[in-house]
Structure formats: C-alpha cells, structure tokens
Amino acid sequence: MKDYFRTVTLGAFTWRNEERIALLFDHIRKIKPRWLILHFLLLTICIDFPVTFAIARLAPVEMYRRLYGENNMEGLNMVLANDNFDRIVQLPWLGMAFCLILIIQAVFYLCAVFFLGLSRLHSSPLPFSDRLGLTLFSSTLPALAAALFGFYLPTVHIIVFYFMVMFFMFQRSSHYKE
Numbered sequence: 001m002k003d004y005f006r007t008v009t010l011g012a013f014t015w016r017n018e019e020r021i022a023l024l025f026d027h028i029r030k031i032k033p034r035w036l037i038l039h040f041l042l043l044t045i046c047i048d049f050p051v052t053f054a055i056a057r058l059a060p061v062e063m064y065r066r067l068y069g070e071n072n073m074e075g076l077n078m079v080l081a082n083d084n085f086d087r088i089v090q091l092p093w094l095g096m097a098f099c100l101i102l103i104i105q106a107v108f109y110l111c112a113v114f115f116l117g118l119s120r121l122h123s124s125p126l127p128f129s130d131r132l133g134l135t136l137f138s139s140t141l142p143a144l145a146a147a148l149f150g151f152y153l154p155t156v157h158i159i160v161f162y163f164m165v166m167f168f169m170f171q172r173s174s175h176y177k178e
Helices: 002-013 018-030 032-058 060-068 072-082 085-119 126-135 140-150 154-172
Strands: none
Touching: 002 018, 002 032, 002 085, 002 126, 032 085, 032 126, 032 140, 032 154, 060 085, 072 085, 085 126, 085 154, 126 154, 140 154
16 A cells, blocks of 8 residues: 555656656556556546536536426426435436546546557557556546536536646656666
8 A cells, every 4th residue: 555655646746857757667567456446446536526516516406407408397396206306316417427437537548548658669668557557647636636627617627637647648758768
C-alpha cells in the first residue's frame, strides 16, 4: 500500500524532472495490477461524482419530464404516489450514469495507451503495463480538477478531463528516456 501512495504522489506531482519520471516508471513496474484497477475505479468515481450530484438534485417533476418528455401531472402523481421514488427512479439513473462513465473511461484509457504506444514506437517502446500505469497515475490531478469543474458544467468536465490527461501523459512520456 505504501508503494501505491508513492506511485500516486509521483504520478500527480512529477512534471519535467527526468529522474522523478524514471522513479515513477520504476514504481509503476513494481505495483501490482489490483492497484491499477483500484486507481481506475477511484478515478471513475471522481469523474462520476458531479454527474451523480446533478442527477440527485433533479426535482421529481423535472426528472419525469426528462424521462417521458411530457408534463403530464397525472402520470407524475402516480410515480410520486409510490413512496419509493428515489429507489425506483433515481437509483437506476445513477447506476446507468456510473456504468456509462465506466465504459467511456475504459475505452478512453485503452485508446490513450494505444496512441501512447504509437507515439513511442520510434524512440523506445514501452510495455502495455507501463503505458497504462503512466496514463492512470498521470490522471490523478486532472480527475480532481475536472470533478471540481463538473459542479459548474457537468458532463463537459469529462471532455476537459480527457484533454488534461492526454497533455500530462504525452508530456511525461516525452521526458522519459530508458
């Protein structure tokens, strides 16, 4: 666990120092795959939080209008008559939003790792696990910043997050020499 926190710290706070970037790669090589999965899930939860907050804040009338595309008060009263509105309507929405963001995250990281491999093809190729670790651990600060931005513009924060991750990932990769 101590190695995980060191790797997260190096991934978040290493900028252009080649020695620290080399140390980051050493820690990535030592870390177990379960810590990569854990970090991926933590990043996904961080990115999903503003979306969850926006869904939870929706009034039942607004949620009904978005679900059914109408302002039928009789249908709304039937939905609200059931005391389990949050369990019947909101929880499935929250679950679907989390699953959608999880799938989008997985696709993004796989694409980012693939393109990082293409960019390093001529200099010094990196193994898949090193590229994945670099991408995931470089995402810590962008995920926190994007989550804060997401309270003002939910869903736009996801695009901002992906641009920041790509910038940090390619910047750190360019300073790494084997």
